[in-house]
Structures are given as structure tokens and as C-alpha cells.
Amino acid sequence: MEGVDHLAHERNKSEFDVDAMKIVWAGSPHAFDVSDRISKLVASDPGFRKDNRSTLSRKELFKNTLRKAAYAWKTIVDLRLSEEEAAKLRFYVDEPAFTDLHWGMFIPAIKGQGTEEQQQKWLPLAYKMQIIGCYAQTELGHGSNVQGLETTATFDSQTDEFIIHSPTLTSSKWWPGGLGKVATHAIAYARLIVGGREHGVHGFIVQLRSLEDHSPLLGITVGDIGMKFGNGAYNTMDNGVLQFDHVLDVYSIAFASIAVMLWVSQVTCEGKYKQSDVPRQLVYGTMVYVRQTIVADASCALSRAVCIATRYSAVRRQFGSQNGGPETQVIDYKTQQSRLFPLLASAYAFRFIGEWLKWLYADVTQRLQANDFSTLPEAHACTAGLKSLTTTATADGIEECRKLCGGHGYLCSSGLPELFAVYVPACTYEGDNTVLLLQVARFLMKTVSQLGSRLSSKKPVGTIAYMTRVEHLMQCRCGVQRGFAELSADLVEAAVAHCQLIVVSKFIEKLQQEIPGKGVKQQLEVLCNIYALFLLHKHQGDFLSTGCITPKHAALANDELRSLYSQVRPNAIALVDAFNYTDHYLGSILGCYDGNVYPKLYEAAWKDPLNESVVPDGYHLYIRPLLKQEIRTARL
């Protein structure tokens, strides 16, 4: 029945202050207020409806996305929302679109690598959306290998301009989000050529389309690369293809020539190239920034899936009826708990590691401004490794949540298939996860060679086993005289172990902070222990081989896990309520707040276009002849 909370009995079991946990999840009272207000604003506005996406064609879907993006911008302007509120609104609109790359990469690249002059020229236009930007780095032939990019930017000292060109088919820019049909400008990465000499990959701001009629400028060929995984999902985004035919880059400033050049090198008006003594990898700065935001995104995506699966696991009953009484809630089965609760713990773990990584990125950015590059290698390794670890775990976790919901998890109305389809490219974009782990492995090898076996310093006591595991994995690999490439598969395992150590240690450090609210810290301690012991159980071979735990310890850890699952069980619904997601944002009948699943599933079925007629199109043409044997049947 509408209005009845079918999960009230679950919510009454909670042993902690849910409202206080909402603040912990949001990060602060202010952050909670903004999230709560904006999520309800979006949920209550029919202009942001999203329950019909799976029934639209690609063109209808894309046009609807443009409508929503424009409507969101009008809402932001009309309500005079702050930058923080506007970002939250785009988040809760929950539709991959060109705006993600405009606000999420194009503007950060200018802010992070542009000089005062460039920021003054381009940021006011970008903030007012009088230009729409994308980040055009990947090419048809190269994505992971940035130094392999083929697009060229040749400095013409006669005209003091750059000529941007795509010399080969494989140099076509390929994948940039927003590029296909919307972006008017791009930050394009190209090989800088000055005076006939090549100076590696740099970024350039290039105008792609007329601001009068949106037609591609002279020398620009641009379009969409076609349908992607899943039906609705990421097909709301116009990932594009772009070719430059000797584009005289008259509108732009060579990003590198002034902006990055101040950090990395300079091109003078006389056409002289001057290399400065800063790491050339600063040109990768935007990727590092986005990787740390992706870690926070992982906690959002995983928590959405876990909220759906947890609420549905409490609603669903299957088997176990005693004397005609109610069947057993599937959330009470130990197998369901052993699959679901580690994901619940991971969602909280990724939330806190995302907070720490945001601090680390801000710290390294501040240091770079003072020409202090001392923590750049660690920042690179952490952002790369944690992006890889959290996105792999989240993508796998969303799929596990779909399976935890049985058959109904496969319905679009569960919200899980689309969430999976939209999320999984996170394991690839902003750096293929294996390629990024190889960067971490390289960092670990260097650290071991510099510090000897003691890899990690100043870690909480509870992480000794985790630290020893990493050191053991590295020693086993570094000890043998074989090349990095030969050992890379093993070193990637050590890289994963190192990242897991960071997540566990930061969760433990979080618990050392003052955390208000009845029972809140206790619940987080249970989740931290679940996260740590679940990984220890999953990788117990590594831990046993280090000798720092015995088979008996491993067995005790497993017993403790079961006990911890029993402690979470009465609090599970309250722990996912703490995410404070609206039904609109969850987009899931299985995860609806009131748990009134069956009537909503049944009602939703009849809304499918296929049910607009009781006799389907095609019956008279194909089925009736079949049934009436009017088609000559093969001799049986």
C-alpha cells in the first residue's frame, strides 16, 4: 500500500543515530545540507525525469540529454546556485553528458595549467557556458600511451601561430566526451614542433565549431563515434571523432606555449623553445585531478548499488516458512550477508579514501605552486592506484548487487543494469586500470630500491599484516633478477596490495577522529573490520605466505567476519539510509525507500511500450500464419 513503510521494522532495529551518520557520509553538516536540498530539488522537478531513458532511440535520447542540460543550466542561473550547488545538481541529474567534460576536465585543465592570461581569457567564457569544452587527448591509435600520440602542433614563427594537424588516420582524436556534437572548443593534445624539432606532447586550446551556427570550422572534421555498451546508459554522451587538416590555430593560444610552458617549457615569439627544469609529467595534471574525483565517484556508485540490494534483500522473502508463517528474508541468509556486507563496508571505505585523496591532491597542488615536487611521485601513484582499485571493485560490486537481487535485478526498473552500463567504463577512462597499476608497481620498485625493504612508514598498528604482505610480495618479485616486463603481472598484484593497505589504514585513521552521534563510530568500526578481514580472507594465501598470520589466525578471522555480519544485520537498512539517496536518484523500484516493491514492479511492467496493445505488432504478419499453418512446414 502506498504511504506504508514496509521497511519500518528494519529501521526500528537500528542501533545508531542515522542522522549523525548522514553527516559523516556527506562529509560535513554543510555538505549534507547542500546534498539534501539539491537532491530533493532535482527529484521534485519533472524536467529531470529519467525513468523513460531505456525506451528512447539514440537521437531521442541525445536530444533529451541536451534538453536536460539546458534546463539544468537555466535552473542554476535562475536560482543563482553556487558552484558547489551547481555541481551537486549535475550529479543528481544523473545523466552522463557533455557538461561532465566541460566542468570536469576542460575548466580544471585551464585552472590547473593555464596562466593568469589564459585563465582571464577562457574561464569567464567557460563559466558562463559561452563556449563548451572537451578534453581531446586520446586518439584512434593511442590512448594509454600518451607519448605515442600523433597529432602535431607546428609553430609558425612567421605568423606566431600553431598549425594543428592529424597526419594519419590513427591520429584522429577518438573518444573525447562532448566532442562529437556539442563542444565548441577542445583542449587538444599534440606533439609540439618548433623550428623543425619535436618537443613531446603538449595541450592546446583549439576552437572546433562556429559560435554563430555551430558548424565545424575550416579544417575540422568532427562527429560521434557511435553506440556504446548498454542501451540508454552512456549513449547520452557524444563521444567524438575529430580530425584536423592543417588547422591554423588562429583563435587559440598554444596551451603549451604560454600555460604549460611556464611550468615545463616556453616557446618565444622568435620561435625559440626553452625547456625548464620541472617534471614534464605536469602536462598530465588534469588526469591526476580527475582520477582523484573518480575515487569519490566510486563510493557514490557502489553505495547506490548497495542501497538497492540491501533494501531489496530485506524485502525479498524466499523459503523457510514455518507452519505457514512468513518465509525468510534473504538478507538473513549467511551467503547473502557474506556477499552484500563487504560491499557495504567497501562503500564506506571508498568514501573515506576519497576524502583523503582530495586532501592529498590539494596538498600536492599547493606544493607544486611553490615548485616543491617532492610528493608528486606519491600523489601520482596514489591517484593512479586508488582509481584503479576502487573502480574495479565498484564495477564488480554493482554486478554482484544485480545478482543479489535475483531475476528482478535484471529488470531495467531495478536501476542496476543501467548503473552497471554507465559505470563500467570507469575501469578504462582516465587510464586503463592495469596500465595505472603498472605505474604504482614502478613507484614501489623505485621506493624499495631507495628505502630497502621497509616500504611503508607511519601506518596504524592494525595494518601490520597488510604492510608485511606488500613487502613480501615486492621482495618475492624484486629479489629475482628478471625484468620489470617479465614480472609485471606479479608486480601488479603487489600494487593492488599496496592500495588495499592505503584504504585500510585511512579507514583506521578516520576512526581516530572525533565522530559524533550515538553508536556511529561503533558502526564504522564494524564496517572497517569487515573491510579489512574480508580482504584478509580473500587474499589469505598472500598473508599466510608472509608468515605474519597462521592458518589458525585465518580461521579466527573468518569466524570474526561472521560475527561482524551479525552485528551489521540489524543496522543494514539504516546504514544505507545514511546515504540519503532519493528514490529519483536511485532510479530503482527494488531500492525504493518504502520497500513497497511488488505493486510498483507490477505497475511498471504495464507501462512498457510493448503493452500498449494486447496483440503485438507483427502478429498478423508473422504469428498468425504460423499458428494457422499457412506457412508450408518442413516435413517433420
Ligand SMILES: CCCCCCCC/C=C\CCC/C=C/C(=O)SCCNC(=O)CCNC(=O)[C@H](O)C(C)(C)COP(=O)(O)OP(=O)(O)OC[C@H]1O[C@@H](n2cnc3c(N)ncnc32)[C@H](O)[C@@H]1OP(=O)(O)O
Ligand atoms: C554512476 C557514475 C557514472 C559517472 C559518469 C560520469 C560521466 C563521465 C565523466 C567523466 C569521465 C572521464 C572522461 C574520461 C576522460 C579520459 O579518459 S581523458 C584521457 C585519459 N588518458 C589516460 O589516462 C592515459 C593514461 N596514460 C598515462 O597517463 C601515461 O601515458 C603513463 C601511463 C603514465 C605513461 O606516461 P609516460 O610514458 O609519459 O611516463 P613513464 O615513462 O611511464 O613514466 C615517466 C615518469 O613519469 C612519472 N609519471 C607518469 N605519469 C605521471 C603523472 N600523471 N604525474 C606525475 N608523474 C607521472 C612516472 O612515475 C615516471 O616517474 P619515474 O621516472 O620517477 O619512475
Ligand SMILES: Cc1cc2nc3c(=O)[nH]c(=O)nc-3n(C[C@H](O)[C@H](O)[C@H](O)COP(=O)(O)OP(=O)(O)OC[C@H]3O[C@@H](n4cnc5c(N)ncnc54)[C@H](O)[C@@H]3O)c2cc1C
Ligand atoms: C566512456 C569513455 C569515455 C572516454 N572519454 C575520454 C575523454 O573525454 N577524453 C579522452 O582523451 N579520452 C577519453 N577516453 C579514452 C580513454 O582515456 C582510453 O580509452 C583509456 O585511456 C585507455 O586507453 P586505450 O583505449 O588506448 O587502451 P589500451 O591501452 O589500448 O588497452 C588495451 C589493453 O592493453 C593493455 N595495455 C596497454 N598498455 C599496456 C602496457 N604497457 N602493459 C600492459 N598492458 C598494457 C591494457 O591493460 C588493456 O588491457 C574515454 C574512454 C571511454 C571508454
